Amino acid sequence: MSEPQEITPIDKSDLVGIAAGLFAEGYRFVQVSCVTLESSYELTYSFDKHYRLKNLRVIAGPEEEIPSISVIFPNAFLYENEIHDLFGLTIRNMAVDYRGTLYRTTIRTPFSIGKVKIPVPPQPKAPTQEEKPATATVSSTINEPQGGS
Amino acid sequence: MNTIQEMFQSWGMVERAVAFILLAPLAGGLIAGIDRRVSARFQGRYGPPVLQPFYDVFKLMQKQRILVNKFQNFNILLFLLFTVFSGALFFMGVDLLLTIFSLALAGTFFVLAGFCVGSPFSHLGAEREIIQQVAYEPMVILLAVGMYQVTGSFKVAEIAQFQAPLILYLPGVFAGFLYILTIKFRKSPFDLSMSHHAHQEIVRGMTTEFSGPALAVIEIAHWYENVMLLGMVYLFFGFNPWLGLGVALLTYLFEIFIDMNYARFKWQLTFGSSWLFTAVAGVSNIIVLGLMR
């Protein structure tokens, strides 16, 4: 029933190379989503081919620059601008750079670290959100049914 | 009807002009009101009261006068003036050609009014209006030429009193004139430069930058213009006043019907098709008339 979704953690320096490989394989760029962690950001690049999603995960610190993949996938520029405007991350070499004017929010970069209240799990045994991406070093499906926590 | 016609003919030129200036807005507004009502019925709505165009114009008159620049007002007033002038000439029964040319002049002032503001929508609308004028003007002139060929006179009064049915001599010209009437009435598919609904890529085209009294002036000028154009339709049936009046109103209904059944054309097709139609219907009719003589 559920769609299998693999997430491959990669290093940000490999991003462009892997994306180019996926482009050559005929993948379509679907989206980038970004999650604010306690002291870093977690970017998920999704690609699709024949209804199968393939996700690449990049962890970036607030000061780090992320290479743009809009040279390879021309439609990526919107997502990258979005991440720049909402999360305050710097993305290098965007095909179209809005320079922070795509989302003219009253609060600048509303999702950046410090502005987002990360929810606290009710029980101490639940892992903190910082550990989670660190543990996911091998590609795995993310459909973990969660017991009664 | 005949008594009305006789009374009209017994009047002097000045009286006729005054009658036109006073009565045409009433008739034009009423026609516009009926138009909105009938259009609404075609679309399955009820539509506004028949007098709504008058309410609209009175309301517009009361609005604050905001002008983008002074040329705007100047051009718009000249537009009204020349429309009224050409209409008055027409109903005074003088030269048809003069009427047509002064109407074209009025249109030119309207285009200038569109050009004199800064809005790109207005500019685009004005550009399209010029294209439309180029599209319809040949047919209007052919109308005068055709009528001259049959009646031997450019005088409206003489054409109107011509006893043979003009329509039998000029069916092609009449058809061509019907075609370009859609442009003149600013009805779909030819409402390129400014549509009635402002649901257009260029907002409301030339009139985008007009508001309040200036817009009311444009509205009134259109009423004058419409009455005059229907008067031209009447000329084809001058031999029988009742028939003429009936056909003029039917023509308007027909235009509403066309309006309801078409999407807006692009300017290329508008221009091409009206010239083609002018050539096929109008010019051939004139040539045949020439050969018959």
Next chain:
Amino acid sequence: MAHRNLIPFGPQHPVLPEPIHFDLVTEDEKIVDAIPSISYVHRGLESLVEKRDFIDYVHVADRICGLCSFMHSMGYCQAVEEIMGVEVPERALYLRTIWAELSRLHSHIFWLGVAADAFGFESLFMQALRLREPVLDIFEETTGGRVILGASKVGGVRRDIDADSLAGIVKRLAKLRPELEELSTVFITDYSVKHRLCGVGYISKEDAYILGCVGPMARASGLDMDMRVIGYSAYKYLDVQPMVETAGDCYARCLVRIREMLHSIDLVREAIGKIPDGPVEVKVKGFPNGEYMSRIEQPRGEVIHYAKGNGSRFLQRFRVRVPTFSNIPAMIRILKGSEIADVPNIILTLDPCISCTER
């Protein structure tokens, strides 16, 4: 004559009653460049996950958009249910599918009307909106809402539809069908409509793929891409056929939507024929811990609801990737080189939904 004009298109424009803005650089009537900008009404709904727990947030998700409101709450619920491993009862899945297809139907009819308005065919616009009413009435009678349905919840649906009403829906849609066919005939055959749509706004299959087109936009260019094929909800039990056209112009997009509209009626009928009895919801225990990207097919294309929870009552992150956002690059590509008279048609055949985009 190559005088360049800058024409502002939106955020307030009568053809496009949605707050998106284009700067169209034109030479006469030809567009040489188009620069989009959005975020006129950014509402920060994604940020609201901080304040509303994952159960309450369904209502916020419902309000992301007016036309595909149900699809958003459905996608959200699906994502949360996947994370939590909730087995949603079959009947609830079917009901969701029925409402989703009805949403698609009413969205497409509405689209046809608005498209007709864009090319200046007012009577067609009125007729289309009139035909949309029966669908809205069905919504009102089955959920209580005409636009925002609020029928979906985590673990199932909020309301059941009894057998009589289901039969009534089929009957009403059967009555609606010939009227819709009559309406679509005008779109398919009318000369002036074809004049405005055929060959306008062409995008090739390759471009559509690379630029990330989704939904009817992609299908009109010959891409066989319909997320319903994945088989979420009850679609796995139904005979879903992606409607694919190859011409890639506005006319093809129009045809795709017309065919989808009629297909939706078939799907609703099929779903109502197959719907099993049983409960419509299960009790949900615990809090979401994990992440999932739920993909569903909206009227406008693939939408992705990404939810990430860390075991607390509030989601850590909820993100919606809406189809309009994905179609904007293609929209820019098409706009370049087109004529100003075609702009409304091009923009509307993409069916932009800015209220989705400005979530």
